[in-house]
Amino acid sequence: MDGTILVADDDKTIRTVLTQALTRAGCKVHATSSLVTLMRWVDEGKGDLVITDVMMPDGNGIEQLPLISEKRPGLPVIVISAQNTIVTAIQATEADAYDYLPKPFDLPDLMKRAGRALEIRRRVSNPVVAPPAAADDLPLVGRTQGMQALYQVIARVMNTDLPVLIHGESGTGKSLIANIIHDLSDRRSLPFVVATGADLETMEGPAKLISRARGGTLLFDEVADLPGEVQARIVRMLDSFDDTSPRVIATSQSDLSLHLKAGRFRQDLYYRLDGVALDVPPLRDRVDDIAPLVEHFVACADRDGLPVRAFEPSAMELIRAYSWPGNVRQLENAVRRLLLTGTEALVGRSDVETVLGSQPAVEPAGGDDDRLSSSIARHLRRYFDLHGGQLPPSGLYERILREMEMPLIEIALDATGGNQAKCADLLGINRNTLRKKITDLDIRVTRRRKLM
Numbered sequence: 001m002d003g004t005i006l007v008a009d010d011d012k013t014i015r016t017v018l019t020q021a022l023t024r025a026g027c028k029v030h031a032t033s034s035l036v037t038l039m040r041w042v043d044e045g046k047g048d049l050v051i052t053d054v055m056m057p058d059g060n061g062i063e064q065l066p067l068i069s070e071k072r073p074g075l076p077v078i079v080i081s082a083q084n085t086i087v088t089a090i091q092a093t094e095a096d097a098y099d100y101l102p103k104p105f106d107l108p109d110l111m112k113r114a115g116r117a118l119e120i121r122r123r124v125s126n127p128v129v130a131p132p133a134a135a136d137d138l139p140l141v142g143r144t145q146g147m148q149a150l151y152q153v154i155a156r157v158m159n160t161d162l163p164v165l166i167h168g169e170s171g172t173g174k175s176l177i178a179n180i181i182h183d184l185s186d187r188r189s190l191p192f193v194v195a196t197g198a199d200l201e202t203m204e205g206p207a208k209l210i211s212r213a214r215g216g217t218l219l220f221d222e223v224a225d226l227p228g229e230v231q232a233r234i235v236r237m238l239d240s241f242d243d244t245s246p247r248v249i250a251t252s253q254s255d256l257s258l259h260l261k262a263g264r265f266r267q268d269l270y271y272r273l274d275g276v277a278l279d280v281p282p283l284r285d286r287v288d289d290i291a292p293l294v295e296h297f298v299a300c301a302d303r304d305g306l307p308v309r310a311f312e313p314s315a316m317e318l319i320r321a322y323s324w325p326g327n328v329r330q331l332e333n334a335v336r337r338l339l340l341t342g343t344e345a346l347v348g349r350s351d352v353e354t355v356l357g358s359q360p361a362v363e364p365a366g367g368d369d370d371r372l373s374s375s376i377a378r379h380l381r382r383y384f385d386l387h388g389g390q391l392p393p394s395g396l397y398e399r400i401l402r403e404m405e406m407p408l409i410e411i412a413l414d415a416t417g418g419n420q421a422k423c424a425d426l427l428g429i430n431r432n433t434l435r436k437k438i439t440d441l442d443i444r445v446t447r448r449r450k451l452m
Helices: 012-024 035-043 062-071 086-094 107-120 145-157 174-183 205-213 228-239 256-261 267-273 287-303 313-321 327-341 349-357 368-385 396-415 420-427 431-440
Strands: 004-008 028-032 049-053 077-081 099-102 164-167 192-195 217-220 247-252 276-279
Touching: 004 012, 004 035, 012 028, 012 107, 028 035, 035 049, 035 062, 049 107, 062 077, 062 086, 077 086, 077 107, 086 099, 086 145, 099 107, 145 174, 145 276, 164 174, 174 192, 174 217, 174 247, 192 205, 205 217, 205 228, 228 267, 256 267, 287 313, 287 327, 313 349, 327 349, 396 420, 396 431, 420 431
Parallel strands: 004 028, 004 049, 049 077, 077 099, 164 247, 164 276, 192 217, 217 247
Antiparallel strands: none
């Protein structure tokens, strides 16, 4: 790597680490804790690349990007920030930063990006001022790599006309992301319309939707659930679009390609909706976002007038260990319940155990074939989660099999009216084996006529 790099960060440790790493890579480095000094270097023509923090003692690094672009067209800028919200990612992208990385960043990753930036030296277009938005008011909270990558894709696609297809489990915030894309786009002053099946039941439905949207954004929520006739109307509607038509966003809990293969979703509609695909990670895949989300929900509860309680470390540990099948929505409801039902100043581990132990089962999205195994897996995860990172007592295999075997035999006996010969045939086991299991498990058998 060859070139001169200007580093601006008020954290001395970060300046030292970057200076050492970039120097070892063959670069010359000028490091400062002041934006004034950085801009003086830019004025003097120094530097082939800028790496700058956002929040500096004498200003905002992102706000300097338009001036850098004006003074030194083509000078790439990599923005790094601990203010790692979607607003920061979008502002950096809108201001035509070459790249954006949230803190704490991966040093080898930053080095690779710096090397690419030095090679490309692309010309930067005129920046667009990001729409005003407060990070605390945004419903999307996440610092993990998956969420940061999602933010960057949102920033790139929000002002395009491409349709967006958002995949994600129930409770991950798909509709919220659709709202964010609209609210931060050039269409934000136009309507955001959610289309329902009822809106498309009649032949006049599509025309009415287009009229309501008035060139804004049209959302088809859970599009996989729409019947074939409605899907056909959407296809005809999309084919009639012109330059003044609304932007289309669709959401789906399940993978539409699987519905496509099974013949439950129209191929022509799939390819019309699949312009840009956004995959929203489930909460269990971004555990490091759980604590910030809890803080966010506590702050929201405080604004709503609910009692505010702090969380003991052991309570937060259990919250992080739980699998959250209902994702962010389930976490929000659990946090609000913990705040409302507790009497102590601190939320303890026992409080969390009580709330999590009463959580209803959440059916994951997917086909009928994997529903049983998914349900079993979900309950087993929950069993492990409730031990808070500790292993359950030994003998788990026999215990789990016994707990599964008993209801299976009881339900099979009920279905066959207590006829053990029919039940054994239904289960695919020997009649003597069934009798032994009935005795061992102490299952009560009642013979009756089964009306089916």
